[in-house]
Amino acid sequence: MDLSLISLEVGVALLGLLILLIDLWTPEDRKARLGWLVAGGLAAVFCYSFSTFDQGNADINGYSKDALAVYFQGFLVIAAIMVVLLTMSYAPRIRSGISELYALTCFALAGMTFAAGASSLVMLFVAVELITITFYVLTSFERHRLRSLEAGIKYLILGAASSAIMVFGIALIYGSTGALDYNEINRAVLNPTEQPMQLLFQLGVIMVLGGLAFKLAVVPFQLWAPDVYQGAPTPVTAFLASGSKAAGIVLILRLLAEACPVLLEEAWLRQLLGLMAGATILYGSLCALRQRNLKRLLGYSSIASAGYVLLGVACLDNIGAQAVLFYLVGYIFAVLAAFTVVSVVSEESGDEDISILANLHQRSPLMAVALTLAIVSLAGIPPLAGFLGKFTLLRAVFGGMETNPGLSWIIGTAMIGVVISLYYYFGVIREIYWGTGRFWEEKKPSAEPLDCPRTAEIVLLICLFGLIGLGLFPEPILSLAGEATSNLFSASR
Numbered sequence: 001m002d003l004s005l006i007s008l009e010v011g012v013a014l015l016g017l018l019i020l021l022i023d024l025w026t027p028e029d030r031k032a033r034l035g036w037l038v039a040g041g042l043a044a045v046f047c048y049s050f051s052t053f054d055q056g057n058a059d060i061n062g063y064s065k066d067a068l069a070v071y072f073q074g075f076l077v078i079a080a081i082m083v084v085l086l087t088m089s090y091a092p093r094i095r096s097g098i099s100e101l102y103a104l105t106c107f108a109l110a111g112m113t114f115a116a117g118a119s120s121l122v123m124l125f126v127a128v129e130l131i132t133i134t135f136y137v138l139t140s141f142e143r144h145r146l147r148s149l150e151a152g153i154k155y156l157i158l159g160a161a162s163s164a165i166m167v168f169g170i171a172l173i174y175g176s177t178g179a180l181d182y183n184e185i186n187r188a189v190l191n192p193t194e195q196p197m198q199l200l201f202q203l204g205v206i207m208v209l210g211g212l213a214f215k216l217a218v219v220p221f222q223l224w225a226p227d228v229y230q231g232a233p234t235p236v237t238a239f240l241a242s243g244s245k246a247a248g249i250v251l252i253l254r255l256l257a258e259a260c261p262v263l264l265e266e267a268w269l270r271q272l273l274g275l276m277a278g279a280t281i282l283y284g285s286l287c288a289l290r291q292r293n294l295k296r297l298l299g300y301s302s303i304a305s306a307g308y309v310l311l312g313v314a315c316l317d318n319i320g321a322q323a324v325l326f327y328l329v330g331y332i333f334a335v336l337a338a339f340t341v342v343s344v345v346s347e348e349s350g351d352e353d354i355s356i357l358a359n360l361h362q363r364s365p366l367m368a369v370a371l372t373l374a375i376v377s378l379a380g381i382p383p384l385a386g387f388l389g390k391f392t393l394l395r396a397v398f399g400g401m402e403t404n405p406g407l408s409w410i411i412g413t414a415m416i417g418v419v420i421s422l423y424y425y426f427g428v429i430r431e432i433y434w435g436t437g438r439f440w441e442e443k444k445p446s447a448e449p450l451d452c453p454r455t456a457e458i459v460l461l462i463c464l465f466g467l468i469g470l471g472l473f474p475e476p477i478l479s480l481a482g483e484a485t486s487n488l489f490s491a492s493r
Contacts, residue, residue: 005065008049009113015041016106023099032091046077062120069117071484080109082459087235089453108134115247120181139232151231158224162214169207176200182259215248216306219279229299238339241302242332273314280307281417323392325481330385337374337463341367357431363450370460379425385470
């Protein structure tokens with residue numbers, strides 16, 4: 001086995017262990033600075049892994065190192081670096097264990113990078129559990145806060161239930177095919193089998209998809225998301241909303257394309273995915289309407305975004321997969337920018353009510369612009385990345401309607417979701433520029449300048465560059481996404 005193929009994954013995990021070791025000899029007042037070492041280490045490990053990567057596909061023991069894996073791993077590392085920088089600005093709120101927070105972020109990233117290349121049910125389960133168990137600890141990291149402990153317990157209980165469903169599904173797939181590797185499962189399914197075995201296989205696939213849908217907060221597996229998003233530390237929430245969602249999507253894409261190509265022509269699978277996508281969009285959008293807590297609002301927004309991502313998956317073709325990959329990149333930049341601003345402002349005010357954004361355009365023009373553009377991008381307004389992301393997704397669905405007319409109703413649902421989102425997204429913008437600031441005790445909202453930590457400024461500038469750059473010059477990322485998905489579905493048929 002060529003260990004260089006997993007140099008990124010192993011390097012990230014070793015970096016987490018190294019941080020725990022260095023922590024033993026680091027003075028308490030300097031531990032927050034270890035974030036620079038983590039960010040630099042992640043960048044170095046990724047550059048080394050990319051430089052040694054052979055462009056040809058490589059499969060080792062249920063793990064595929066191909067263009068799809070590299071695409072996801074690249075943006076996952078970028079997201080993790082920004083989360084680490086955000087954590088450095090959040091460090092004053094962490095009473096103890098900031099080094100452990102850095103290390104756990106590395107371990108979660110290691111699970112996500114393994115998920116990007118998982119080509120067997122065993123690797124799928126290991127990657128999912130590495131991500132999930134790490135986030136069990138991360139969501140309840142602020143043990144002195146009751147809401148954080150509540151978030152961790154809720155995520156633990158519901159996550160364990162979803163894992164049990166996934167394991168049962170894996171058992172059914174193995175029992176009906178006698179294989180765990182995706183290619184072997186595909187060959188077994190293509191051979192004539194008895195009808196009961198086909199039904200067991202389909203039921204197993206549905207159960208595994210259900211377990212993965214939990215990670216995406218897709219209806220009806222979304223109940224944990226708002227409470228966990230609100231209770232978890234803000235950097236953890238940002239990583240959960242971006243990295244965990246991306247990892248779940250790549251696992252679903254590989255499972256359907258490589259292990260279950262026989263099901264791609266089944267109308268019921270498209271209808272099921274389409275129904276879940278439509279319900280998720282409407283649920284997230286409607287629930288976000290009356291939210292005053294910023295993190296809960298972004299939590300419901302994340303649920304709606306998962307529905308849009310599932311639209312592309314429901315196409316079950318390369319065009320839809322390409323749209324999903326492009327949308328996720330813009331979404332990562334937008335959601336990280338939004339949570340960065342929320343983190344800084346809530347730290348200063350001690351609250352997360354939407355009214356704390358009043359006068360933000362005067363107090364910190366950079367954060368006001370960053371949050372505005374992030375919100376505009378999430379709403380899908382040109383010329384930012386979010387507009388092109390939703391446009392490519394809807395175009396993929398339109399293209400699939402010729403062969404799958406059952407997807408037509410999803411277009412209307414998606415457009416309704418866009419209209420609803422405009423209302424609550426622009427409610428945030430209204431508060432930034434014209435808010436009354438009812439949170440503040442004074443008659444007028446605070447006008448004192450708001451200092452933005454240097455690390456938070458770096459994150460915001462990176463996100464702004466990504467949102468504007470992707471909106472104006474989408475071709476490079478679209479090209480990379482097209483290469484990553486060029487043979488995803490077609491090669492497996």
